Amino acid sequence: MKITIDHLDKEFQHKKVLQGIDLSFEEGKIYGLLGRNGAGKSTLLNIINNRLFPTNGTVVLDGKNVTDSEKVQNHFYLMSDENLYPSTLTIDAIYHLTEKFYGAFDWEFARELIRQFDVEPKDKFKKLSTGYRTIVKLIAALCVPSDFVFLDEPVLGLDANHRELFYSTLLAAYEKRQRTFVISTHLIEEVADLLEEVVIIDQGKVLRNCPTEEISGEGKTISGPTEAVEAFASGMKILGKETLGGLTSIYIAGNIDKPVPDNLRVTPLTLQAYFIQLTNKGEES
Amino acid sequence: MKITIDHLDKEFQHKKVLQGIDLSFEEGKIYGLLGRNGAGKSTLLNIINNRLFPTNGTVVLDGKNVTDSEKVQNHFYLMSDENLYPSTLTIDAIYHLTEKFYGAFDWEFARELIRQFDVEPKDKFKKLSTGYRTIVKLIAALCVPSDFVFLDEPVLGLDANHRELFYSTLLAAYEKRQRTFVISTHLIEEVADLLEEVVIIDQGKVLRNCPTEEISGEGKTISGPTEAVEAFASGMKILGKETLGGLTSIYIAGNIDKPVPDNLRVTPLTLQAYFIQLTNKGEES
Incomplete structure (x- = not known):
């Protein structure tokens, strides 16, 4: 199964x-869909999930047009900021719906997550805090049988412990049943280790679309005492x-072709550093 | 001026x-109101801002009860997830309202921020992405004349560049006119340097209420190569x-009373590390 x-x-x-936009999402992979505010991420997810119509172009699942078939849409689930059910419902009623x-x-999984995240199933959705609204939606997204699950800002309003719990829960769910997750988030550093593939969009265009490890191979992180790091990185990009x-950690493009002093560490480039540099171009400072 | x-x-x-809850907010200070999801932060802010009634107790501004005086409420502004104006309005109309x-x-400041954050004033609020909704609200919160400005999750959905821009803008606004900001956020590390005072609440109770520097004095951060840090911190709390x-950085409670090897750095405890440890107590793992 493949979305084209x-x-x-x-x-x-x-x-x-x-x-x-030319893109594909393959079966059983975890993608990061990254972009700055207003880049077009949510619009793209809404078109794939038939909530918006495209002006031009197509979204196809294994040869079938996605935007005019309800059967095809059954393979997709979008968790987003919008709520499609009446907010007067209880959490339990939302899951039944x-x-x-x-x-x-x-x-079974839902009940486990309800316990771990300390959710009260009889609470009404509209009475919940921002963080708990997100948690309730996440649980639904992890418990539906869909083959493609799109998570638009899945950790919105979550505290640090709950974010950690979500990341480990996502991996556990994925290991139990491999499906495709497409995750759009601004907390790139936290999610980088989960992503197999990265799609970076900026001002409505795809800037980069490749395996995550390809990006980490394009530069280095040099870490150590500030003065030593700065002296060593001098002249590098x-x-x-x-x-x-x-x-201090300094991120550089390319490789290092001189011996590394004992008090410094050299590791791969981080996705967050790459993203910021890529999407910052031409910005007034 | 003081809220009690x-x-x-x-x-x-x-x-x-x-x-x-016993607390006070003084004039011209920047407070952090920290707590896990469901701790009661938003409920507290809604009571102070007269959007909810307390079951017991009082909120007083210089001797006047806050919950039954509209005049007193004019000194307060709450930016939160809820929208009190019709979402069909344009951004410009919202600011006029x-x-x-x-x-x-x-x-003047609003126009500068509109340019810096790349906001289109003629756009309708309801058409905006999560991140841009937050930006529009932040601009309003920084441009009202209120003496007490409460920001409930001010960076919800903001990308890394926009978060940085907001933090520097907040400081600039504060330097131009000192007023009280009470900031509730889950991205503690990013905001820690801005906060003079910290209020930590957990399960509806105040756990800690003190100057930020008091917390950083209660422990240390030991950083350096993983093996060296772990060996050095062995036996510490x-x-x-x-x-x-x-x-690796390891956070410890208390002071260090042995010589620090050359390849390690010792710095004050971070607020984020202190917060996680404090609010994690008794949690199942």
Whole structure:
């Protein structure tokens, strides 16, 4: 099973939100869909999931057009900021409604997650905090039988512990049953280790579409005491810089062709550093 | 000017969401209001801002009860997930409406922020992405003349560049006119340097309420090559651990009373590490 997106455009009131998107999502892989605010990520996910019509182009699942077949849409699930059910429902009722639409809801897993995330199934959705609304939606997204699960900002409003719990839960769910997850998030560093493939979009266009490890091979992270790192990286193409507890990491493009001093560490480039450098181009500072 | 919260309780359907909250917010300071999902942060902010009634207790501004005086409420502004205006309005119309309610809207600053964040004032609010909805609300919160500005999850859905831009903008606004900001966020590490005072709540109770620097004095961060850090910290009270680019930071409680090897760095405890350790107690893992 494979989703193929071909020459997709979307205009809103003469504003080009998506321009010539060519992409594919394969079966059983975890993708990161990354982009700055307003890049077009949510628009793309909404078109794939038949909530918006494209201006031009097609989205096809194994030869069948996605935007005019309800049968095809049964393979897809989109978790997003929008709520498609009445917010006066209880959490329990929302999961029963989800089961009616998608079938084969994994109640055993749902009950486990309800306990781990400390959810009260009798609470009404509209009474929940931002963080708990996200948690309730995440549980649904992990328990539906869909082959393609799209998660638009899955950790919105989640505290650090709950974010960690979600990442490990996602991996556990994936190992139990391999399906495709497409994750759109702004907390790139936290999610980088989960992603097999990365799609970076900017101003409605695909800038990069490749395995995550390809990006980490394109540069290095040099870490150690600030002065030593800066002296060593001098003359290299510096992409970014970060400090933690008195130490500095500098991100550089390309490889290192001189001996590394004992007090420095050299590791692969991080996805977050690459992303910031790529999408920052031409920005006024 | 000072807000005094005294013996505040809030129950929803026999569930105690806030229990015996005693707190004060002074003029011209930047506070962090930290807590896990469901701790009661938003409920507290909604009571202070007269959107919810307390079950018991009082919120007083300079001797005047906050919950029964509209005049007093004019000193307060709450930016939160809820939208109090019709979402069919344009951004520009929302700012004009905000000016009608709060007076003396800082249009010059608003225009500067609209340019920096790349906002289109003629766009309708309901058509915006999650990130841009947050940006539009942030601009309003920074341009109202209120003496107390409460920001409930101010970076919800913002990309890394926009988060950085917001933090520097907040500081610039504060330097231009000192007022009180109370910031509730889950991205503690990013915001820690901005906070003068920290209030940590957990399960409806205040766990900690002190200057930020008091917390950083209660422990240390030891950073360096993983093996060396682990060997050195062995036998110490370890609060947490983090890695970045091949290096490890271990957070410990208390002071270090032995010589530090040359390849390690010792710096103050981070707020994030302290928070996680404090609010994790008793959690099943």
